[in-house]
Amino acid sequence: MRYIIFTDLDGTLIDHDTYSYEAARPALSLLKQKDIPLIFCTSKTRAEIEVYVKELDCRHPFISENGGGIFIPEEYFDIDLKFDHKLGNYNVIELGTSYSKLKDTLIEISKSSGIEIINFGNMTTEEVSEDTGLDLHSAGLAKIREYDEVFRIIDETEDKASRIMELIGSAGYNHTRGGRYWHIIGNNDKGKAVRILSDIYKQQFTDVTTIGLGDSMNDLPMLGSVDIPVLVQKPGSLHDPSITDPKIKHVKGIGPIGWNNAISEIIEKGSEI
Template identity: 35%
Template sequence: MLLIFTDLDGTLLNSDDYGYDAALPVLKQLQELKIPVIPVTSKTRSEVEVLREQIGLTDAFIVENGSAVFIPISEQNLASPQTENWGDYYLMQFGFNYTEARQGLQKVAEVLNQPLKGFGDLSEAEIHQLTGLHPEDVKRAKNREFTEPFVTPKNLTSVEIEQAVNPWGFQVVVGDRFSHLIGQKAGKGKAVQWLIEQYQNHQPDAKIITVGLGNSPNDLPMLEVVEIPIIIPGKQGPHPGLQNRGWEVAILSGCQGWANAVREISRRLDINLN
């Protein structure tokens, strides 16, 4: 059984125009073969739901940097005593809720003695200006349930930020523009491992092979726990933070690189993708 875990922006989606057309034929074939394609992203549930509908994904997905796994009700076999009903899904939550994340950001700002601007402090217009997201996408990005992104302070190192958040039960995924305040029990790697266990529990005799595709250090926790990690390069090559690990690197960037890499892995595993 093959499981494909994938980052979205800069991986399954182009980094410049968020396009995914080149991946659609492969995604369709994977769905026909009942091979799960599982987004693992910093995006919110609202953002992923729209994308899943657009590209035809029906499997579970991992949101807000591994803070939660959403399993469609139709996949009841993957639920466990730890999951709870959440509308059309079973939810496995690893992090805090959004109210706790907002309170955490205020505490961290006090410790650092400087204001930290989170998504909850920014208007939709400000987020649009900072991200270039379409106004409708900004609304979905602000619809957070577990974590709080904040503008990365330029005068602090990632170590200084981490030291400020850890005593409060948080960790931080530091980015160039935004950093994400998430719970210490959350993480892309932890969420991926948990979901792999659910598939294995449901099919104890199955040989499960896991593939992960990502493009940035934010994806390291996911790439480190799958059997076949694949780096999707940017236009200038692989991210420096992912180099020298001996992992496969796709030849092309974005959705075309993603599609080619998945085809090649499938061929090696004797899975027939046309």
């Protein structure tokens, strides 16, 4: 049996505030040593993910922008792979809607409803950096978006949020929420992408057990699509209280500390969390 690991980044493998994965180093080394595929499945852009691919020397497929794109390195699988197009050295399976359509729709919704928003497309790199705590270079990479627009509602109230989400639905699009932001997306989510990629791994290796790790609502579709779903704690030491599915295992530890605990329990000790 082979394990395949799908992981969220912000607030899960990397710390919500510092964006560091240092606390997860022991478990990351364990996966390398055992040659277990680690698949990033995040709201982050391809350009942002490629930084982690290089830093962690993690040459596996990855899933960008809430399931918008699945990027599979050429010749990674031996099986005959169906994909939508080639981009550099990737075969790309595209599930998302084009960024410009999503961004234009969001702006239109904000104007017609009179509800003010701020979105990455209308923010400078400096503003994204200040709002996220990302350094300037990383903030620039977060703005190179393909399948998902990121936004905040100014002076957010429940009423304003539900009106915006209703209008996004009427326009034929979907929404989700990460640790910091709302997102407008097309007919994709992390779960759909995880199911497609898991099926490909199952064709290649037959006996596969999938593990998924996340912290927030936008991880729920991913957690619902794996064999072993794991929720790490958020800053303040709580698990996201809106995630109540009893099948999801709650691991102790905030972000990468919880990530490290979960991987070492399951992979090293072979035990339940």
